[in-house]
Amino acid sequence: MDRFIHVRSANFTVAPPEDEHVVNEMYGQAFAEYVQNILRQNNVLSDDVYPEDWGWWVDAEMGNYSGGVLCHRSIQPDSGEVTFTCTLSRETDSYWSWKKWRKIDISSETASLLDILEKAFKADKDISFVCRTDDMLD
Numbered sequence: 152m153d154r155f156i157h158v159r160s161a162n163f164t165v166a167p168p169e170d171e172h173v174v175n176e177m178y179g180q181a182f183a184e185y186v187q188n189i190l191r192q193n194n195v196l197s198d199d200v201y202p203e204d205w206g207w208w209v210d211a212e213m214g215n216y217s218g219g220v221l222c223h224r225s226i227q228p229d230s231g232e233v234t235f236t237c238t239l240s241r242e243t244d245s246y247w248s249w250k251k252w253r254k255i256d257i258s259s260e261t262a263s264l265l266d267i268l269e270k271a272f273k274a275d276k277d278i279s280f281v282c283r284t285d286d287m288l289d
Contacts, residue, residue: 183207
């Protein structure tokens with residue numbers, strides 16, 4: 152399954168307060184908040200957005216899925232073009248639950264979350280959809 156969604160848009164600019172809490176120049180707060188808004192509009196519980204040293208974390212809970220959407224901003228060295236990427240924090244379609252003492256299948260939630268994001272990106276005229284891949288773009 153292609154778990155990385157890459158988009159481009161001029162709408163996700165660096166806001167002045169972002170400089171105060173960004174780590175390692177990993178900007179992308181506007182994109183992360185946009186992703187959170189998409190999740191909330193689709194009845195996905197999303198309480199928080201915060202910076203990490205690799206990008207931005209957006210909380211996401213839906214059915215058996217509990218984790219986050221990872222958001223990253225990269226600049227192409229040759230062209231200077233900015234690409235925003237998001238993926239899910241859980242890398243597999245199941246996880247071990249110590250509480251339930253068994254593996255929990257989250258394949259339907261994983262597919263739904265990625266489809267929700269992809270559909271919203273494609274519907275937004277201000278976003279040019281780049282692609283959906285099984286890895287980060289170089």
